Amino acid sequence: MKCTQARCVASVVVAIFMLSALSDVNAQDGNRAQVTQSAEIQSAETLFALEIQPLLQRRCFGCHGSDEADREGNLDLTSHESALKGGSSGPIALVPGDSADSLLFQLASGADPDRMMPPKASERLTAEELKLLESWIKQGAPWPSDNEIERIRHESGSGLVVKTSGGLTADWTNRRYEPRHLWAFQALSDSSPPASTTSGHSAVPPTISNGIDAFVAQKL
Numbered sequence: 001m002k003c004t005q006a007r008c009v010a011s012v013v014v015a016i017f018m019l020s021a022l023s024d025v026n027a028q029d030g031n032r033a034q035v036t037q038s039a040e041i042q043s044a045e046t047l048f049a050l051e052i053q054p055l056l057q058r059r060c061f062g063c064h065g066s067d068e069a070d071r072e073g074n075l076d077l078t079s080h081e082s083a084l085k086g087g088s089s090g091p092i093a094l095v096p097g098d099s100a101d102s103l104l105f106q107l108a109s110g111a112d113p114d115r116m117m118p119p120k121a122s123e124r125l126t127a128e129e130l131k132l133l134e135s136w137i138k139q140g141a142p143w144p145s146d147n148e149i150e151r152i153r154h155e156s157g158s159g160l161v162v163k164t165s166g167g168l169t170a171d172w173t174n175r176r177y178e179p180r181h182l183w184a185f186q187a188l189s190d191s192s193p194p195a196s197t198t199s200g201h202s203a204v205p206p207t208i209s210n211g212i213d214a215f216v217a218q219k220l
Helices: 005-059 080-085 103-109 127-138 146-156 211-219
Strands: 160-163 174-177
Touching (some): 103 127
């Protein structure tokens, strides 16, 4: 059957419309993927600014900070470049996207019980902190600039700056903590004073005037 001129024109118009619509769908999918990827990067950068860097400052900078004289294992965790470089225990401390191959996570999570870090049990990462560290590494371990970190913290309004003593740098002296990490923001608990008895180590029975005296006497 021969195609009339009008029918041929209509077919061409329909084909062009379908191709245009398909192109728009592909473009939208591409834009959506880019937006999703951008959001994931921003989320990981926010995670670093609000959680990971303060975590490194609390748990790691004492032995792996900017002071080369006090640095253990030649591992510096104060910058992205130095963290990627690693130290004496391994050439690469941080493998973006792969927490299992990241020496930093291996040591912190206890993959090697003989080399757990930090060495003091009381200073080791909690289960929640390990999850945060693992999530950040799996998301590519982004390490935004100092200016970007300050912007993120300012916009989020999260964290409190606590001035400490003996810091070798301004960042160490004025550290930022999440409120839940500070004892002053912990929920109050009902701690009734113990009975006015001593442990037997004190030769002179203490005078109990208030609840604080009772707690002190319990330790004597």
